[in-house]
Amino acid sequence: MHALPHQAVWPADRLAEARAVIADAANHSDHLIRLACHVLITHCETAAERKHARVLLVVIEARRPLRQAQRQDDDGSAKP
Numbered sequence: 001m002h003a004l005p006h007q008a009v010w011p012a013d014r015l016a017e018a019r020a021v022i023a024d025a026a027n028h029s030d031h032l033i034r035l036a037c038h039v040l041i042t043h044c045e046t047a048a049e050r051k052h053a054r055v056l057l058v059v060i061e062a063r064r065p066l067r068q069a070q071r072q073d074d075d076g077s078a079k080p
Contacts, residue, residue, distance in 0.1 A: 014039055022056065030060050 018036035021028050028036075033056070040053035 011043055015043055022053070025056070030063065033060050 018039040021032055021036035022040070025033050037053045037057040037060070041050050041057070044050045044053065
């Protein structure tokens with residue numbers, strides 16, 4: 001089975017989009033940043049870029065429980 005020409009472009013396009021999200025992380029949701037990190041970790045050519053994506057993913061994941069706790073406090077649903 002032969003790959004179609006547009007299929008060969010797909011990984012390069014996704015990598016470019018993931019890099020753009022990471023470059024402008026302050027303006028994107030944590031969910032989108034997580035997706036971009038996973039794309040880079042899985043498909044990136046360089047070990048350094050994969051490493052940086054893993055580090056960013058750890059940072060984003062570390063923020064997650066704090067944000068959930070803050071939302072609960074704002075809702076008044078957190079128990080004293």
